[in-house]
Amino acid sequence: MVDSERGRRRKYCKRSCRQRAYEQRTLVEGTSIPADAIILSPAEAEDLGDRMYLLRCAAEDLSTAIGERADQESLTRLAEELLTLAHEAERLR
Known part of the structure; x- marks a missing residue:
């Protein structure tokens, strides 16, 4: 088994993408905006x-x-x- 095949698959391509997703999730927290909305x-x-x-x-x-x-x-x-x-x-x- 190759190392890249171990564990969960990556959800985000880069750390910056993961950071943008986090920022968006926190922006919509507590609002009526759906979590998967694009702002x-x-x-x-x-x-x-x-x-x-x-x-x-x-x-x-x-x-x-x-x-x-x-x-x-x-x-x-x-x-x-x-x-x-x-x-x-x-x-x-």
Whole structure:
């Protein structure tokens, strides 16, 4: 058996992730906010909304290009942009 297979599996990837989870748990303690809620500042929520909007626009652009039978190079470029925006949209902070 390898050492990494002993004991419980890690819940957090890094100590800083564990610390952020602790901070969030203590923030919602004694409130009606669910323990698994994600708390964003107004600026963070706006930024997330902006990233979602850009992602939707990129998906619409790709769909339009497909409908217009765009060349392979254009479709590839639009697909790459869509993937880049999707990766950016995944991050919460």
